[in-house]
Amino acid sequence: MTGKAPAMIAVVSGKGGTGKTTVSVNLALTAPFPVALLDCDVEEPNSSLTLRPEMEKTVPVTRPLPEIRMDRCTGCGACVEACRFNAVARTPSAPFVVPELCESCGACLRACPAGAIEESPQEVGTISEGRRGTIHFAQGTLHLGHTQGPTVIRALKRTAPPGHCTLLDGPPGASCPAVATLRGCAYALFVVEPTRFGLHDLEVVSKAARILGVPGGIVLNRARGGDGGLGPFAASLGLEILCSLPEEKRFAEAGLKGIPLVEAFPETRSFFLRLWDRLPVRAGVPT
């Protein structure tokens, strides 16, 4: 990591509901230096409900959507042929673009010999920014009915303030949105519930992180007794278990009410400070 680019730590899990937001928010609140928290679960961003930042501004996220100008179109059909996603539909008059199928790749634009295709920005989501104390916060929200989650995630990551250690509260799953969150990160922090489902899904998402070249470690959540013998399994995935947060009903209740653990139970600060301590230096965390 250079000094300029913000060091990004992606908090992911595979399985939903394991405590990514809990860990992200509480890490942000206990960081011993200025941090940024970016909510990359753009389909269902909800870290702001617990962090409660003062929001400052909201900007749209757009993607270029091609449109075929009837006055210039010669009906040659080159655009229809060029589109690999069947997003340009042929009609007896001029072809038209189906937005739901369009990937904004620009192939049709390049293929058109008559300069009949123009792109204009289509809004697919928003980015909202704010602060809580020294924590810089931003969240991406995908507009309902749209599918360009990764576009919103990429735009959100570009807002990371330079020089800040940046936590990304990631989405569940292991496909496009999780991959867009993980890509280019210095470290992946896997929040793992030690259940059959949790471990199965960890395997999938950790493979994705490995393919992307992002090293990682595990924080166990709702653990029953130490690391539950998961050390060897974790090691088989090339991951270290950094810390273990126990299962406690009062933690669940605070979480449901949107109260950060470190506020409801100040004694949990030491857990998150220890987690910061255990995050590898190569994640770019300033010492």
Next chain:
Amino acid sequence: MTKELVVLSGKGGTGKTSLTACLARLAGGAVLVDADVDASNLPLLLGPDPKHREDFISGETARLDLSRCERCGVCAAACRFGALTEDPSGGPPRLDTTACSGCGVCLRVCPRDAFTLVPRRAGQWHASRTAFGPLLFAELEPGQGHSGKLVSLLKETARGLAEKSGYERILVDGPPGVGCPVHAALSGADRLLLVAEPGVSSLHDAERVLGLADHFGVAACLCVNKWDLDPEGAEKLESMARSQGVLVMGRIRYDPAFQDAIHHGRDLLVEDPTRPAAAEVTALWNSLEPFV
């Protein structure tokens, strides 16, 4: 006429898969689909007997013939997905197949025809048999996309199976979120069962899913799972649902026996049918049944 029920949540971890397995048992036979192709967990509860496996080939990915590359950098500049990055030391560009969309722009712009598009193996899917009926599930290749298309494929296959074998119901265990695979899971469904847990996050996320269901014209029902962890939150969810014309179908209490069932690879109704939560699940099905 086959009826299709899709189980969604918005927020992850609310209990969709655990409940779907129970409903599959109570329904006395249905075609089952695990639409959470990123992280498919329903097979872990149903012990499927595999019948058929197929590669999921979807779209294409670019391939670069290094011997033709003249390091002009035009492809990297043209790629809108960041799949081609220039090598600062002057070598050929690096091609990231997880970022590649298969659009073919690199083919168009390369002056040496160094690129080809090849079919993309994005995952695999399985048709299997379980005690409750056929189960269709899949795994995406790590780092690959097209989850929506894979879900659509599973559902289409399910419909064909249901018609051929005379099943009256298809139960779809959905993924979290509101993205592509959720669109595919909702498309053509007859009813949505929204499994939410009380709490600020779940409430917020549930509202988004209901909005999407509305967009797809799918009527919705609500079940509040783990309701006793936050009774006030449970009330809020049910009020929100009612205000949107969503049928409130019942509540299920938090019960660690659900996790025990998962650990043993089975559903709660067989893990411990004496649990009060088991009776609540049965009551849920009794309320739901007339609508599917």
